[in-house]
Amino acid sequence: MTGAAVAHTVMQIQQSHSVLTPGSPETRLIDRLWNAMYFTSVVVFLLVVVALLWAVFRRRTAEASAAAAAPATSPERERRLTTAVGVATGLTVLILFGFLVSDISAGRQLTKNPGDQALQIRVTGHQWWWEVQYRDSIAQNWVTTANEIHIPAGRPVVLELRSTDVIHSFWPPSLSQKRDLIPGDANSLWFQADTPGVYRGQCLEYCGLQHAKMGFLVLADAPADFATWLAGQRDTARTPTDSVTRRGQEVFLASSCVMCHAIGGTPAGSRIGPDLTHLASRQTIAAGTLPNTRGNLAGWILNPQAIKPGTRMPPNQFSPDDLQALLTYLETLK
Ligand code: CUA
Numbered sequence: 001m002t003g004a005a006v007a008h009t010v011m012q013i014q015q016s017h018s019v020l021t022p023g024s025p026e027t028r029l030i031d032r033l034w035n036a037m038y039f040t041s042v043v044v045f046l047l048v049v050v051a052l053l054w055a056v057f058r059r060r061t062a063e064a065s066a067a068a069a070a071p072a073t074s075p076e077r078e079r080r081l082t083t084a085v086g087v088a089t090g091l092t093v094l095i096l097f098g099f100l101v102s103d104i105s106a107g108r109q110l111t112k113n114p115g116d117q118a119l120q121i122r123v124t125g126h127q128w129w130w131e132v133q134y135r136d137s138i139a140q141n142w143v144t145t146a147n148e149i150h151i152p153a154g155r156p157v158v159l160e161l162r163s164t165d166v167i168h169s170f171w172p173p174s175l176s177q178k179r180d181l182i183p184g185d186a187n188s189l190w191f192q193a194d195t196p197g198v199y200r201g202q203c204l205e206y207c208g209l210q211h212a213k214m215g216f217l218v219l220a221d222a223p224a225d226f227a228t229w230l231a232g233q234r235d236t237a238r239t240p241t242d243s244v245t246r247r248g249q250e251v252f253l254a255s256s257c258v259m260c261h262a263i264g265g266t267p268a269g270s271r272i273g274p275d276l277t278h279l280a281s282r283q284t285i286a287a288g289t290l291p292n293t294r295g296n297l298a299g300w301i302l303n304p305q306a307i308k309p310g311t312r313m314p315p316n317q318f319s320p321d322d323l324q325a326l327l328t329y330l331e332t333l334k
Pocket residue numbers: 125126128167168169203204205206207208210211212214
């Protein structure tokens with residue numbers, strides 16, 4: 001990826017990492033509800049301030065002129081006050097009831113069945129990364145990736161949310177409400193991205209030392225691009241075609257990398273860490289922590305504890321030649 005492309009992606013991500021920039025019908029609904037509550041509250045607040053100021057200044061004028069006169073209480077004044085308080089209370093109840101009704105109706109729309117044409121994706125939370133799986137009736141077509149969830153824009157997706165260790169919470173603020181991932185249980189959540197784009201998301205339940213570095217990206221593709229991406233992910237990893245890449249694959253298979261990682265089409269098949277079959281097609285590494293560049297990958301492989309202290313990945317030692325060959329090999333895993 002070129003520098004300009006990285007800058008562009010980062011900009012896109014920043015733009016769409018906010019509840020205030022809704023990118024799906026669900027978040028637009030929540031945004032409308034929030035705006036209605038916010039502006040109604042602002043108007044009520046201003047009215048209360050005006051009433052308060054009016055009462056303060058009116059009382060002062062009244063006090064000045066009442067120095068010699070009789071006390072300003074009369075049955076008629078009492079009646080006026082009672083009416084004003086009654087009207088204000090009635091209005092408050094009406095407004096709160098309006099909020100309640102619109103809140104319940106928004107909640108019902110958010111939980112309604114998205115229909116049969118929704119795409120099913122399984123997202124599993126791990127300390128501290130996201131496993132993403134696209135299942136299929138044919139087991140060979142299953143696609144497993146990490147930290148980047150490709151979805152087709154304009155089509156609902158249903159996420160099956162699971163956890164292998166502690167409670168995590170899935171939240172891409174521009175696209176959906178948040179939902180917990182609970183060990184031993186499956187939760188589900190659905191949303192739909194209006195337009196293609198990159199949307200950042202974050203774990204929202206404190207889940208240990210690196211909770212803050214448990215980010216992810218939702219990449220909404222045009223439907224044709226999504227189909228191309230999914231078909232590409234179904235392929236096994238590219239077979240090395242030159243001596244350096246071949247050497248890199250040998251380094252990988254002979255190292256402790258295979259204890260935790262899988263690369264499709266090779267003997268490496270462990271599911272403890274992220275699947276690396278198409279690592280080079282991902283924009284970031286370490287759950288959204290770093291852009292996926294050769295230098296960052298090298299730093300991560302050698303000393304992940306310096307980047308994300310407490311991560312399950314141990315430090316590694318390679319000779320410079322082996323490391324360069326390994327990096328070259330990993331970079332071919334598109
Ligand atoms: Cu996972 Cu916080």
